[in-house]
Amino acid sequence: MEQRKLMRVLNGETVSPPPVWLMRQAGRYLPEYREIRAKAGGFLDLCYDPDFATEVTLQPIRRFGFDGAILFSDILVIPDALDRGLHFVAGEGPKLTPLRVDEVASLDPSRAETHLAPVIATVARLREELPAETTLIGFCGAPFTVATYMIAGHGTPDQAPARLFGYRHPEAMEKLLYLLAEMSADYLIRQLTAGADCVQIFDSWAGVLDEACFEAYAIGPVRRMVEKVRAAKPDAKIIGFAKGAGAFLSTYREKTGVDAVGLDWQVPMGFAQDLQRSGPVQGNLDPLRLIAGGRALDEGVDRILQNLGSGPLIFNLGHGITPDAPIEHVEALLKRLRG
Numbered sequence: 001m002e003q004r005k006l007m008r009v010l011n012g013e014t015v016s017p018p019p020v021w022l023m024r025q026a027g028r029y030l031p032e033y034r035e036i037r038a039k040a041g042g043f044l045d046l047c048y049d050p051d052f053a054t055e056v057t058l059q060p061i062r063r064f065g066f067d068g069a070i071l072f073s074d075i076l077v078i079p080d081a082l083d084r085g086l087h088f089v090a091g092e093g094p095k096l097t098p099l100r101v102d103e104v105a106s107l108d109p110s111r112a113e114t115h116l117a118p119v120i121a122t123v124a125r126l127r128e129e130l131p132a133e134t135t136l137i138g139f140c141g142a143p144f145t146v147a148t149y150m151i152a153g154h155g156t157p158d159q160a161p162a163r164l165f166g167y168r169h170p171e172a173m174e175k176l177l178y179l180l181a182e183m184s185a186d187y188l189i190r191q192l193t194a195g196a197d198c199v200q201i202f203d204s205w206a207g208v209l210d211e212a213c214f215e216a217y218a219i220g221p222v223r224r225m226v227e228k229v230r231a232a233k234p235d236a237k238i239i240g241f242a243k244g245a246g247a248f249l250s251t252y253r254e255k256t257g258v259d260a261v262g263l264d265w266q267v268p269m270g271f272a273q274d275l276q277r278s279g280p281v282q283g284n285l286d287p288l289r290l291i292a293g294g295r296a297l298d299e300g301v302d303r304i305l306q307n308l309g310s311g312p313l314i315f316n317l318g319h320g321i322t323p324d325a326p327i328e329h330v331e332a333l334l335k336r337l338r339g
């Protein structure tokens with residue numbers, strides 16, 4: 001078979017119109033998701049049930065024909081494998097038992113393989129059921145972003161608990177991040193073995209870090225992951241999404257070794273073009289343009305195409321789609337993009 005479009009871009013080719021998928025494309029903005037979610041019980045029950053997770057991953061592909069399907073799971077399955085008391089409270093997001101500094105040394109990764117087996121089974125099912133032209137994207141959280149939830153025990157606006165933990169306990173922070181890096185790399189290797197075509201590392205909170213901490217938390221552990229994945233899978237294609245990283249993105253590809261750089265919606269087009277000279281980029285429509293639709297949506301799509309469309313580009317949002325995104329606006333985005 002001719003290579004999948006999204007994989008061609010990850011190999012450095014320019015494809016026109018560009019392949020497209022949307023972060024969080026399986027989710028609450030789809031009525032068919034809300035229906036299954038009500039049947040499955042909790043959100044985590046969905047993630048660990050290969051029948052449900054396969055179905056939910058396929059829903060946006062059937063409806064919109066995206067070029068990429070992202071595995072339905074969550075970045076917090078890794079702390080769940082570490083038995084950190086993960087649960088989801090409706091309307092409030094994830095809750096975990098806040099990690100104390102004296103607990104870091106006794107975190108035990110040995111359950112991970114068994115615990116994550118249903119997610120790996122979902123990947124294998126997906127590769128069988130997806131259309132041949134659809135790229136299957138595996139993923140995990142980057143160590144720092146996962147650690148922010150483990151340390152605070154919930155989401156926070158600026159991740160102050162994790163940043164303070166790092167300043168007060170640098171050795172424990174390093175130990176935690178590299179433990180997560182090893183586990184996450186093993187998890188990505190298993191996803192690739194089971195049939196994922198490529199993987200994305202989500203560092204959704206990298207944007208809160210100062211320069212020294214960005215190096216220590218957002219570069220070092222991610223570079224270790226990339227090295228470990230490449231040692232097992234020399235041809236693996238990896239997308240790195242460090243949201244809000246701003247000027248740090250200029251060296252992100254080179255320092256971490258990722259193939260493609262994910263761009264949030266604030267990355268300026270001139271800077272994005274510079275990044276594209278060294279390889280593929282992904283992004284970066286403001287998710288609110290998708291909510292607004294109409295002119296705001298058309299102008300946002302056109303601007304990305306005009307500036308980045310003549311190089312290797314995977315079209316995406318600059319962060320995840322939200323539950324209030326109208327389905328007709330997703331259709332309008334695809335029409336604008338594909339003609």
Ligand SMILES: Cc1c2[nH]c(c1CCC(=O)O)Cc1[nH]c(c(CCC(=O)O)c1C)Cc1[nH]c(c(CCC(=O)O)c1C)Cc1[nH]c(c(C)c1CCC(=O)O)C2
Nearest residue numbers: 023024025026027043070071072073074075093202204320
């Ligand atoms: C930080 C983070 C998380 N999860 C994720 C991130 C990184 C990306 C980002 O920054 O958005 C990543 C993620 N979460 C989910 C996916 C699935 C695949 C996809 O469609 O993109 C992916 C790739 C499903 C999900 N993960 C979650 C939902 C909503 C759960 C529900 O159905 O109630 C989905 C579809 C829950 C979740 N999971 C997480 C939070 C903070 C929340 C609650 C916020 C919310 O309710 O939207 C942690």
